[in-house]
Amino acid sequence: xxxxxxxxxxxxxEAILGILLILLLLGVGLTTLYSASYDKxxxxxxxxxxxxxxxVLFAILGIASAIVIYLVPFSFIRAMVPVLLLSSFTLxxxxxxxxxxxxxxxxxRWIRFGSLSFxxxxxxxxxxxxxxxxxxxxxxxxxxxxxxxxxxxxxxxFSALLIILQRDYSTTMVFLFLSFSILLIGGxxxxxxxxxxLLAGVPGVLFLITEEYRLKRVIGFIFKDIDPSGINYQxxxxxxxxxSGGFFGKGFGQGIYKxxxxxxxxxxFIFSSFAEEFGLFGVICIILVFFILxxxxxxxxxxxxxxxxxxxxxxxxxxxxxxxxVLLNLGVVSGIVPPTGxxxxxFSAGGTNLLMNLGMxxxxxxIISQKEKVxxxxxEKTPQKxxxxxx
Amino acid sequence: MDSSGKKLFYYLIVSLAVLAVLIMIIRxxxxxxxxxxxxxxxxxxxxxxxxxxxxxxxGTILAYxxxxxxxxxxxxxxxxxxxxxxxxxxxxxxxxxxxxxKLEDRSTYALIKKRLSDSEYQMLNDAISNRTLPxxxxxxxxxxxxxxxxxxxxxxxxxxxxxxxLSGIEYTFDRLLSPLPDPALDTTYGDDIYVTLDHRIQYxxxxxxxxxxxxxxxxxxxxLIMDAKTGELLSYTSYPWFxxxxxxxxxxxxxxxxPINSMYEPGSVFKIYSLAAILAIGEARTDELFLCDGxxxxxxxxxxxxxxxxxxxxxxxxxxxxxxxxxxGAVASWALQTNxxxxxxxxxSFGFNEKTGIQMPGESGGMLQxxxxxxxxxxxxxxxxxxxxxxxxxxxxxxxxxxxQGNLLKPKIVHAIYHQDxxxxxxxxxxxVRNVLSENIAYDVLQMMKSGTEPxxxxxxxxxxxxxxxxxxxxxxxxxxxxxxxxxDHVLASTIAILPADDPEYIIYVSADNPKGGFxxxxxxxxxxxxxxxxxxxxxxxxxxxxxxxxxxxxxQ
Numbered sequence: 001x002x003x004x005x006x007x008x009x010x011x012x013x014e015a016i017l018g019i020l021l022i023l024l025l026l027g028v029g030l031t032t033l034y035s036a037s038y039d040k041x042x043x044x045x046x047x048x049x050x051x052x053x054x055x056v057l058f059a060i061l062g063i064a065s066a067i068v069i070y071l072v073p074f075s076f077i078r079a080m081v082p083v084l085l086l087s088s089f090t091l092x093x094x095x096x097x098x099x100x101x102x103x104x105x106x107x108x109r110w111i112r113f114g115s116l117s118f119x120x121x122x123x124x125x126x127x128x129x130x131x132x133x134x135x136x137x138x139x140x141x142x143x144x145x146x147x148x149x150x151x152x153x154x155x156x157x158f159s160a161l162l163i164i165l166q167r168d169y170s171t172t173m174v175f176l177f178l179s180f181s182i183l184l185i186g187g188x189x190x191x192x193x194x195x196x197x198l199l200a201g202v203p204g205v206l207f208l209i210t211e212e213y214r215l216k217r218v219i220g221f222i223f224k225d226i227d228p229s230g231i232n233y234q235x236x237x238x239x240x241x242x243x244s245g246g247f248f249g250k251g252f253g254q255g256i257y258k259x260x261x262x263x264x265x266x267x268x269f270i271f272s273s274f275a276e277e278f279g280l281f282g283v284i285c286i287i288l289v290f291f292i293l294x295x296x297x298x299x300x301x302x303x304x305x306x307x308x309x310x311x312x313x314x315x316x317x318x319x320x321x322x323x324x325x326v327l328l329n330l331g332v333v334s335g336i337v338p339p340t341g342x343x344x345x346x347f348s349a350g351g352t353n354l355l356m357n358l359g360m361x362x363x364x365x366x367i368i369s370q371k372e373k374v375x376x377x378x379x380e381k382t383p384q385k386x387x388x389x390x391x
Numbered sequence: 392m393d394s395s396g397k398k399l400f401y402y403l404i405v406s407l408a409v410l411a412v413l414i415m416i417i418r419x420x421x422x423x424x425x426x427x428x429x430x431x432x433x434x435x436x437x438x439x440x441x442x443x444x445x446x447x448x449x450g451t452i453l454a455y456x457x458x459x460x461x462x463x464x465x466x467x468x469x470x471x472x473x474x475x476x477x478x479x480x481x482x483x484x485x486x487x488x489x490x491x492x493k494l495e496d497r498s499t500y501a502l503i504k505k506r507l508s509d510s511e512y513q514m515l516n517d518a519i520s521n522r523t524l525p526x527x528x529x530x531x532x533x534x535x536x537x538x539x540x541x542x543x544x545x546x547x548x549x550x551x552x553x554x555x556x557l558s559g560i561e562y563t564f565d566r567l568l569s570p571l572p573d574p575a576l577d578t579t580y581g582d583d584i585y586v587t588l589d590h591r592i593q594y595x596x597x598x599x600x601x602x603x604x605x606x607x608x609x610x611x612x613x614x615l616i617m618d619a620k621t622g623e624l625l626s627y628t629s630y631p632w633f634x635x636x637x638x639x640x641x642x643x644x645x646x647x648x649x650p651i652n653s654m655y656e657p658g659s660v661f662k663i664y665s666l667a668a669i670l671a672i673g674e675a676r677t678d679e680l681f682l683c684d685g686x687x688x689x690x691x692x693x694x695x696x697x698x699x700x701x702x703x704x705x706x707x708x709x710x711x712x713x714x715x716x717x718x719x720g721a722v723a724s725w726a727l728q729t730n731x732x733x734x735x736x737x738x739x740s741f742g743f744n745e746k747t748g749i750q751m752p753g754e755s756g757g758m759l760q761x762x763x764x765x766x767x768x769x770x771x772x773x774x775x776x777x778x779x780x781x782x783x784x785x786x787x788x789x790x791x792x793x794x795x796q797g798n799l800l801k802p803k804i805v806h807a808i809y810h811q812d813x814x815x816x817x818x819x820x821x822x823x824v825r826n827v828l829s830e831n832i833a834y835d836v837l838q839m840m841k842s843g844t845e846p847x848x849x850x851x852x853x854x855x856x857x858x859x860x861x862x863x864x865x866x867x868x869x870x871x872x873x874x875x876x877x878x879x880d881h882v883l884a885s886t887i888a889i890l891p892a893d894d895p896e897y898i899i900y901v902s903a904d905n906p907k908g909g910f911x912x913x914x915x916x917x918x919x920x921x922x923x924x925x926x927x928x929x930x931x932x933x934x935x936x937x938x939x940x941x942x943x944x945x946x947x948q
Binding site: 046181263283287 | 401500
């Protein structure tokens with residue numbers, strides 16, 4: 001009983017630490033966004049705080065939804081998973097196939113609600129992770145059967161197809177990586193995964209080479225000298241900005257690359273501006289904060305591995321989404337990952353992304369703070385359970 | 392196994408994340424603290440190069456670089472391609488379809504119009520500052536402006552949209568005008584070039600050219616005015632011409648730099664050079680008068696006979712009369728009395744069959760068969776300027792032999808270069824290619840040429856009152872490529888003049904290809920233009936008339 005109480009105490013501490021880290025990231029992220037985007041906004045003929053205001057609005061919405069998610073019981077969340085999945089599919093289809101979808105830059109990825117537009121593919125990522133966690137956790141006994149893998153992978157591929165329809169290939173790749181990770185740690189047989197990966201891999205490669213610009217991006221990444229001012233233009237500038245930061249950076253607000261030099265400085269390339277102003281010191285701090293958050297997430301999830309498979313898989317999945325968004329964005333910005341449109345959580349301008357990230361964080365904190373159910377097979381009816389129930 | 396397998400994957404995937412975090416930290420450290428070999432260098436192209444200005448010899452601007460604005464769309468900032476295209480179609484002279492075409496297939500950045508007009512820039516700038524055009528940006532760039540439009544167009548040349556010279560001086564001196572950027576400077580300035588053209592003379596010549604075109608309707612025309620003492624080209628007209636500012640809409644015909652690119656048979660103008668060669672070789676009995684009865688028949692080496700016709704019966708003809716009346720028979724007979732090899736060598740030393748080396752692209756060297764390849768007809772035919780291909784510049788330049796004591800000058804197109812780095816000028820000096828004739832023969836031929844503008848001379852219309860003009864006309868038959876014979880009605884009318892005859896200052900060459908205005912002789916088509924240009928030179932104070940002119944004016948008052 002002591003041990004459990006102790007755990008309970010440390011759970012709460014970790015959850016509070018997690019909340020503080022998230023708020024810290026959000027604060028730094030918003031500040032950086034304001035600093036990096038005001039010039040861009042002015043150049044676009046908008047008010048200087050245009051990006052910042054929108055982001056704050058979504059941050060408030062996000063925190064509110066995180067609190068709501070934290071308060072509702074898991075049983076409700078689990079019951080809502082199919083609804084969430086279906087509605088995200090519906091939104092995706094509405095966006096892609098009906099005039100409700102909003103086209104920007106030649107891609108139809110947004111759907112408008114009043115004055116706010118929303119990117120359903122962000123929702124798909126989360127709902128599929130939740131769905132997989134729920135689905136797999138209900139089938140722990142038959143998990144190694146081919147049928148289970150088939151259904152799970154079917155859902156994944158269908159969702160991937162929906163995202164591909166919106167020409168969002170980098171999100172698709174990340175999504176596939178994340179959901180297959182869930183399947184792996186969820187216990188699906190690895191040979192089953194490999195069958196399906198091969199099945200999808202061949203058309204995938206064909207797909208990559210059929211449209212020129214996709215191939216160009218990959219080629220431009222592999223052979224950097226082919227077109228220094230073309231495909232890798234942003235990345236070269238970004239690395240230049242980072243390099244100019246030095247150890248302690250130029251100081252907050254002192255960066256010059258955000259003043260028209262770096263394209264997309266308010267979204268995908270915001271971190272280069274941050275690195276320029278805060279230097280290696282700031283970069284390592286941010287990476288460490290994200291890392292600690294991920295550590296808390298993985299640890300919090302792992303705690304439920306034996307007791308509640310749903311919490312385990314969900315916690316793992318959320319942490320996974322968060323940390324890999326960060327890693328991929330940092331990779332793109334520093335030129336070791338091909339240029340993709342992956343935003344940096346809490347930093348990059350983008351309402352839906354922030355809302356989803358905060359919502360997921362709400363769920364993650366809930367999982368971290370959740371006390372373990374002790375339903376170990378041998379001691380299924382021990383008094384310990386009652387003690388916990390009592391609390 | 393089941394549980395441990397799951398655990399294994401869990402740890403694998405988590406360690407993957409940990410590894411990625413470590414890689415990321417190392418990566419950022421490497422970028423911020425690069426070892427020497429990885430240091431990232433700002434590419435040199437980022438420094439701006441201000442292309443040098445092209446002036447005429449007196450400092451009138453012919454080409455200079457100015458900023459202009461381009462319109463581009465940042466696709467990430469726009470709400471709808473359709474709406475942006477609609478808006479832009481209103482504010483620019485482009486159609487919605489054109490704009491949509493430029494926007495499609497782009498994902499981040501699309502250039503809509505490279506060079507905005509002033510009014511387009513104004514309207515777009517207003518709209519952008521009123522925040523009614525999200526995602527549309529105006530970018531400042533630099534490009535060439537040619538204030539003289541078509542005057543001297545073929546000499547000046549033009550640059551492409553990336554500011555690289557494509558023709559004329561812009562091409563030949565591209566590296567000088569637009570040097571490699573100096574990384575130490577914000578802006579690297581190119582050297583300025585002062586071409587030999589005098590804009591005033593160029594303008595007058597172009598006007599006279601237009602008058603000639605109007606009256607005689609030739610397919611094309613050339614007027615070259617050269618400084619007789621230095622070989623500098625003061626005016627350079629090649630018609631049809633084009634506006635340098637709109638070179639991309641110009642026809643190919645208009646862009647041909649005819650004075651150096653086009654090779655043709657010069658006709659009787661060439662007699663001054665063949666006569667000079669004949670006199671220099673001295674084998675022909677030019678002191679015996681040639682009796683012209685309207686045609687001249689001679690027997691070729693193979694025993695066949697050939698006939699050369701004159702325009703009329705010229706009677707007794709000496710060298711002076713030959714030039715005055717343009718007698719084909721006389722010059723043909725003297726040529727026949729002259730040694731083939733030497734005749735060829737003299738003509739070659741006048742600069743025919745070789746490039747003059749003028750600093751413009753695409754020069755033709757002309758065509759003159761070596762004497763071994765001549766047929767029996769060749770020598771007499773060449774003597775009156777057929778069966779030889781020359782460029783207008785060759786004809787004009789060869790005349791410097793007569794104005795420079797028998798020395799051939801190199802034609803010049805660059806008068807001076809201003810070097811930005813040393814802030815000094817370097818001027819071009821007259822350059823003697825070779826001595827062609829003795830001073831006496833050069834002087835004699837020049838004096839004989841005066842007969843052309845005397846009463847009864849073919850070039851009488853080239854003479855302006857009060858100026859002694861040495862001139863020779865020509866009406867060349869043009870070879871019809873399709874029939875490979877001389878065309879009946881296609882001629883090239885031309886006149887060359889050296890003036891004033893006693894102390895030459897200008898060499899003026901006028902040619903008009905295929906005049907269709909009723910007259911087609913050089914004496915009627917080209918010679919009057921020389922008279923008009925001489926008058927222009929007088930009125931600009933660039934040419935003195937003799938005393939009678941001054942008295943004439945004072946009498947008039």
